[in-house]
Each structure stands twice: as structure tokens, then as C-alpha cells.
Amino acid sequence: MTGFSRRALLAGSGGLLLSGCDRLTTSPTAKSLLSLGEKASRSAQRLVTGQALAPEFSAVDISPVFRVNGNTRPTASAYLAHVERGFADWRLAIDGLVARPLALSLAHLRALPQRTQITRHDCVEGWSAIAQWTGVPLAALLHGAGALPQARYAVFHCADDFSGTPYYESIDLAEALHPQTILAHTMNGQPLSVGHGAPLRLRVERQLGYKQAKYVMRVELVASLDRLYGGKGGYWEDHSGYQWWAGI
Amino acid sequence: MLPAMERSPLILRIRWPVRLWHWINALTVFIMLMSGMMIFNAHPRLYWGKFGANFDHAWLEIGNHGAHGYLALGGQEWPTTGVLGFAQGIALAFPPLVTLPSHYNLALARGWHFLGAWTLVASLVCFLLYALLSGHLRRDLGLSREERRPRALLHDIGQHLRLRLPRGEAARHYNPLQKLAYLSVLLAVLPLLIATGLAMSPTMNAALPWLLDGLGGRQSARSIHFLCALAMALFIAVHLAMVVLAGPLNELRAMSTGWYRLPPERKP
Numbered sequence: 053m054t055g056f057s058r059r060a061l062l063a064g065s066g067g068l069l070l071s072g073c074d075r076l077t078t079s080p081t082a083k084s085l086l087s088l089g090e091k092a093s094r095s096a097q098r099l100v101t102g103q104a105l106a107p108e109f110s111a112v113d114i115s116p117v118f119r120v121n122g123n124t125r126p127t128a129s130a131y132l133a134h135v136e137r138g139f140a141d142w143r144l145a146i147d148g149l150v151a152r153p154l155a156l157s158l159a160h161l162r163a164l165p166q167r168t169q170i171t172r173h174d175c176v177e178g179w180s181a182i183a184q185w186t187g188v189p190l191a192a193l194l195h196g197a198g199a200l201p202q203a204r205y206a207v208f209h210c211a212d213d214f215s216g217t218p219y220y221e222s223i224d225l226a227e228a229l230h231p232q233t234i235l236a237h238t239m240n241g242q243p244l245s246v247g248h249g250a251p252l253r254l255r256v257e258r259q260l261g262y263k264q265a266k267y268v269m270r271v272e273l274v275a276s277l278d279r280l281y282g283g284k285g286g287y288w289e290d291h292s293g294y295q296w297w298a299g300i
Numbered sequence: 301m302l303p304a305m306e307r308s309p310l311i312l313r314i315r316w317p318v319r320l321w322h323w324i325n326a327l328t329v330f331i332m333l334m335s336g337m338m339i340f341n342a343h344p345r346l347y348w349g350k351f352g353a354n355f356d357h358a359w360l361e362i363g364n365h366g367a368h369g370y371l372a373l374g375g376q377e378w379p380t381t382g383v384l385g386f387a388q389g390i391a392l393a394f395p396p397l398v399t400l401p402s403h404y405n406l407a408l409a410r411g412w413h414f415l416g417a418w419t420l421v422a423s424l425v426c427f428l429l430y431a432l433l434s435g436h437l438r439r440d441l442g443l444s445r446e447e448r449r450p451r452a453l454l455h456d457i458g459q460h461l462r463l464r465l466p467r468g469e470a471a472r473h474y475n476p477l478q479k480l481a482y483l484s485v486l487l488a489v490l491p492l493l494i495a496t497g498l499a500m501s502p503t504m505n506a507a508l509p510w511l512l513d514g515l516g517g518r519q520s521a522r523s524i525h526f527l528c529a530l531a532m533a534l535f536i537a538v539h540l541a542m543v544v545l546a547g548p549l550n551e552l553r554a555m556s557t558g559w560y561r562l563p564p565e566r567k568p
Contacts, residue, residue, distance in 0.1 A: 074401050074402055074403070077401050077408065078401070086408075086411035086415055087411075089411065089414050089418055090414065093418075097501070097503045097504065100504075101503050101506050102507075104507050105506055106502060106505060106506045107505050107509050113350055115351045115353065116356075117353075119353050119354050172350065172502075174500075174502050174518065175343070175353075176342070177342035177343040178343035178522060179343050179345070179352060179353035179354065180351045180353065180518050180519055181353050182350060257502070257506075258505075258506045259503070260502060288407075292407050293405075293407040293408065294406075294410075295410065299502060299503030299504075300501035300502075300503060300504065
């Protein structure tokens with residue numbers, strides 16, 4: 053047998069095996085098994101972690117270069133107009149299941165009690181970068197707006213999009229009220245750059261990178277994620293099937 | 301066919317909990333390695349320390365220049381086209397033939413990896429409890445004082461290098477190198493894989509900060525996780541080679557039914 057035909061045979065049988073494997077791994081039974089695994093991870097992690105704080109680092113640990121990823125410059129004209137005016141008349145909306153919807157300017161947000169933390173950003177792909185973030189604890193904002201008892205999730209609506217589909221993310225209230233969960237306007241002592249999500253991004257330090265929504269324009273409290281976009285609670289969850297629980 | 305009198309005895313060598321654990325593992329380990337390689341494909345660079353991304357120094361990288369795959373290690377690039385970096389016409393660190401799923405899908409690979417992790421941990425805990433309580437660990441896997449002596453170990457290494465495996469009565473029990481291989485997987489590689497896996501989870505970092513510190517940071521944990529996976533892959537390769545050398549049918553029967561026929565003594 054020549055090398056070529058042996059290779060062809062190997063590739064052929066490999067291909068058969070693979071397509072069989074792939075059919076198996078994408079079957080409804082497999083999918084329900086996988087979501088069972090995700091639920092197990094979420095429940096177990098919640099149980100053992102409680103309100104524990106994510107590790108914080110010292111200034112010497114900060115990454116020399118913090119790469120930008122995801123969208124690095126939203127294209128919506130309304131957003132670009134805000135960039136041009138230095139976000140002077142930009143407002144953060146807090147609404148949904150709240151008693152008092154709010155619209156807060158950047159100056160207002162900066163005047164509230166702040167939290168500064170040096171934390172690690174972990175991309176779902178595997179890389180990590182450390183930076184110092186300063187911002188307003190989300191708990192304070194939700195308290196100010198008066199979260200209603202039926203609210204279960206905080207949804208972050210963003211100014212960026214992928215081919216016209218807006219970016220959004222969601223976390224449950226346990227994560228939203230965690231003391232390290234902040235809406236950051238400052239990174240490493242500088243106002244947030246456009247690449248990193250100006251003027252405001254979420255830092256939810258016990259979750260992976262795709263939860264750290266950039267260009268946050270609106271925080272909406274909801275009782276269910278079902279009726280938002282694809283219904284899975286986030287852009288990457290809807291688009292690529294990423295797990296909603298991003299704690300691992 | 302030899303007359304029954306001359307046939308060497310059939311012994312009950314492997315009890316059912318060990319066999320069950322073995323076959324659960326055989327499936328789980330492949331799911332873990334194959335989905336793990338797909339996860340690695342998402343960022344095929346490894347670092348030491350607390351952080352590490354594209355602008356930081358990677359101690360290992362698998363990549364491609366056009367249709368040429370390479371592995372960069374120790375300041376040098378090794379061509380790996382057709383195996384790593386670029387193979388089957390696709391620019392991925394590990395090629396479709398060995399990943400789960402076979403096309404690039406990080407979310408699905410993660411789903412399988414974490415489901416596999418639950419299976420692996422649950423079955424390992426059950427097995428360790430059984431091994432401790434039943435005496436399997438001490439009786440079958442522990443090395444006797446005699447076996448622990450350097451000269452005995454050296455002798456065993458020599459025998460393995462000459463591919464002279466124990467026969468007759470000596471094959472009734474695992475040999476010292478075999479015990480060491482099983483013990484290191486059971487007590488070192490698997491626990492370290494689990495610990496480093498947990499240390500990569502940001503939520504677990506909040507719950508167990510000492511684990512993260514003990515392993516030298518998240519990117520170190522990721523590197524150790526990869527090296528342990530490599531060790532598992534090597535173990536499986538050697539394990540399968542030994543099964544073939546020792547007589548695959550007899551070994552497969554032993555691992556399926558428990559019954560093992562002692563290989564007859566060599567003719568003097």
C-alpha cells in the first residue's frame with residue numbers, strides 16, 4: 053500500500069469516526085447531559101464560594117500590556133458622538149424592576165463612593181491579564197434605584213454590536229450585589245479607553261471575561277432572561293452556546 | 301491446544317470495582333483529553349505566573365505560519381506541519397482527528413470537559429474509598445519493603461527495557477514499576493489535574509485562594525494542567541503498549557471479567 057492511499061484510508065476512517073462522534077456529541081441527550089453538568093458546576097460553586105472575595109493582587113502584579121478583545125470600537129453613531137463629546141451628556145440608565153429608574157452622568161457616578169481593586173481578567177479562551185479597576189459598586193446603584201423583590205437578574209445593555217446584534221450580558225443578583233462587582237470607569241488610574249469599554253464596563257470578578265460587559269449603557273433588572281434576545285442571557289451564550297454560568 | 305493439566309491457572313485478578321473504575325476512566329479520560337485539546341486550541345500558548353496573554357512571554361506555543369505548523373519551545377521553533385499547528389488543512393494547534401468536537405467549538409468542548417470532570421472526580425473519590433477500605437491500595441498497589449530497594453527497582457527497570465515481563469507465579473501480582481505507574485497516576489497526576497483545573501476557575505479562586513497561591517497563579521496552574529494531561533497521555537500510550545506486550549486478549553479478559561491466565565514460565 054502506498055503512503056498516499058494509506059493516508060487516504062486513515063483520513064477516511066477517521067472522518068467516519070469523527071462524524072459519528074460529532075453526531076453523538078450534539079444529540080439532544082448529549083445536550084441535556086451537558087446542561088446538567090453546567091447546573092452541577094453552578095450549584096456546587098455557589099455552595100462552596102458563598103460571598104467569598106476574588107483574589108486581589110498588588111501593583112507589581114499588573115500586566116504590562118492588557119490586550120483588548122471582543123469589540124474594540126463600537127460603530128453606532130450615537131456612541132461615536134458620545135466619544136467625540138467626551139461622554140459629557142452620556143447617561144447610565146438603571147431601570148426594569150426598580151422602584152426609581154435612574155439616569156446617571158459620569159460625573160455623578162464618579163462622585164459616589166468608589167471601590168478600587170487589582171484583579172485578574174480571565175478570558176474563556178485561557179489567557180489572563182491583571183489590572184487595577186476603579187468604579188461604583190453595583191450594589192449601591194441597585195440599592196439607590198430600589199430593586200423590586202421579583203428582580204432576579206441584572207442585564208447589561210451595551211453600545212457595541214456584532215453585525216448588528218447588540219452585545220449584552222446578565223448576572224444573577226447574588227453576583228450583582230457582591231462587593232467586588234463594580235461598574236468601572238477607571239483602569240490603571242486612567243479613564244477607561246474606548247478599547248477597554250469607555251465610559252463604563254462591568255467588573256464581576258468571579259466570572260470569566262465574556263461577562264465583563266464593556267460600553268455599558270443601561271442596567272435592567274428582570275425576573276427572567278427568556279424574553280431577551282436569544283433567551284440565553286448574553287450575546288456569546290446566544291451566539292456561540294457559551295455557558296451562562298461563567299464561574300469556571 | 302495444550303492439555304488442561306499443562307495450562308497455567310486462571311486466577312481472579314481484578315475485582316469488579318477496579319474493573320468498573322477502569323472502564324469509566326477509559327471513556328472519561330479520552331473525553332477529557334480530546335475536549336481539553338480543543339480548549340487549548342482557543343489559546344495555544346502557555347505561561348508561568350499569575351497572568352499571561354498574547355503580549356507576555358509564552359514558554360510553549362503551538363501555531364502556524366500559513367500552511368506550516370510549528371511548536372515553539374525553549375526559544376526555538378520546531379516544524380510540526382501535518383501534526384500540530386497546521387494539519388488536515390486546518391490551522392489549529394491540535395488537529396480535528398484528536399479533538400472533541402472535531403470542528404472548532406470552545407463552548408461545546410468546555411461543556412464536555414466539565415461533564416467529564418464531574419464523572420472523573422466522582423468515580424475517583426469512590427475508587428479511592430474502595431481502594432483504602434478494601435485493602436486494594438495496600439495489598440495490590442503498595443510496594444513491599446523488598447520491592448522498594450533501589451537494586452530491586454533497577455532490576456525491574458532493566459527487565460522492562462528488555463521487554464521481559466514477569467511470567468508464572470511472578471505475574472500473579474503487579475510488578476514494581478507497574479505499581480509505581482498506577483500509584484503516580486492515582487495519587488499524583490489525577491489529583492494535580494483536578495487541583496489545577498479548579499485553580500483555573502475564577503469562582504473557585506474566591507473559594508480556595510490558597511490553592512491558587514500554592515500552584516503559583518492561574519497561568520502556572522494552566523501550564524501544570526497541560527503537563528499533567530501530557531503525562532496522562534504518555535501513561536495511556538505505555539499502558540496500551542504493555543497490554544499488547546503482555547497478551548492483549550488475556551489482559552482484556554482480565555479487565556472485563558476479572559479472570560486472568562498466568563502466563564506460563566519461560567522454558568529454561
